[in-house]
Amino acid sequence: MTEIEIEPEVSNIFSTNNTALYQCDRSESFILKFFEEHISFKIGELQAIRKKIRNIDLAQLFKSGTPDIEILNVPQCDRIFVLSILEILELKELFSGAFVMLELNSVIHREILRK
Amino acid sequence: MKDILRRHQILREEIVNILNKQVQIEAQSAANYLAMAAWCDVRGYDNSAEFYFKQSDEERKHQLKLFHYLADMECDAISPAIEEPQHEFTTLRSVFERALEMEIAVTDAIHNVVRECRKHGDIATEEFMRWYVQEQIEEEYVARRCLELFDVLGEDKIALGMFEERVLGIEYEGD
Numbered sequence: 001m002t003e004i005e006i007e008p009e010v011s012n013i014f015s016t017n018n019t020a021l022y023q024c025d026r027s028e029s030f031i032l033k034f035f036e037e038h039i040s041f042k043i044g045e046l047q048a049i050r051k052k053i054r055n056i057d058l059a060q061l062f063k064s065g066t067p068d069i070e071i072l073n074v075p076q077c078d079r080i081f082v083l084s085i086l087e088i089l090e091l092k093e094l095f096s097g098a099f100v101m102l103e104l105n106s107v108i109h110r111e112i113l114r115k
Numbered sequence: 116m117k118d119i120l121r122r123h124q125i126l127r128e129e130i131v132n133i134l135n136k137q138v139q140i141e142a143q144s145a146a147n148y149l150a151m152a153a154w155c156d157v158r159g160y161d162n163s164a165e166f167y168f169k170q171s172d173e174e175r176k177h178q179l180k181l182f183h184y185l186a187d188m189e190c191d192a193i194s195p196a197i198e199e200p201q202h203e204f205t206t207l208r209s210v211f212e213r214a215l216e217m218e219i220a221v222t223d224a225i226h227n228v229v230r231e232c233r234k235h236g237d238i239a240t241e242e243f244m245r246w247y248v249q250e251q252i253e254e255e256y257v258a259r260r261c262l263e264l265f266d267v268l269g270e271d272k273i274a275l276g277m278f279e280e281r282v283l284g285i286e287y288e289g290d
């Protein structure tokens with residue numbers, strides 16, 4: 001796990017109540033704020049964790065007889081997350097919102113800044 | 116704010132997924148052809164076996180070309196799991212029938228990749244896939260010509276011997 005100091009030049013891409021995603025232009029990396037922790041990812045790693053979060057089947061977790069937690073291995077930061085349903089919902093919201101913003105930023109660069 | 120998404124992720128997720136699916140299809144074809152080569156080899160159809168060993172190598176090259184493209188574009192190329200190939204066939208002709216079916220399925224899959232590229236405006240990948248579109252014209256032609264040889268020669272022992280003499284010479288001229 002990498003603890004990161006949020007520097008002033010870092011941009012906030014999207015936030016929820018307990019999570020946020022920041023972009024650091026200097027290191028070309030992303031910083032995930034998850035409750036009190038800050039974890040740094042490269043874009044590929046961020047895509048991988050986004051895919052894992054997206055693939056969590058919430059309906060399965062709501063079924064009786066199965067534990068209502070999901071264990072998520074994130075080898076990039078040598079860390080295993082044990083996520084509750086509420087945390088999963090929050091991360092799903094964070095990643096969908098953040099990637100819409102990142103794609104919007106791409107559109108702005110393509111249609112306005114690079115022209 | 117830098118456009119990191121564009122700087123480090125050249126292909127869209129949908130394109131990466133369909134290209135990885137194609138990697139799996141090519142790997143499966145390579146394994147299937149190897150099984151066909153083995154069937155031909157143990158039954159004394161040496162030239163047909165050689166034909167399928169070559170086909171298997173070709174499919175492996177197709178797989179690696181896609182694999183390298185994904186890696187070059189800073190995307191995750193997935194080394195695929197493949198299913199058990201068909202090892203048992205009734206006749207030599209049935210092996211070639213199966214080969215044509217496989218090639219048609221591969222062509223359909225390649226065309227789907229091109230359609231997906233067009234849907235997302237990925238001109239570079241569409242251009243990259245052009246080689247595969249051409250390659251499939253050749254692959255299907257050769258598979259069809261093999262079956263036509265069976266139609267012309269028949270399937271008795273002498274005919275199968277004549278087929279063996281001709282199978283390695285079947286090529287797509289393309290002009």
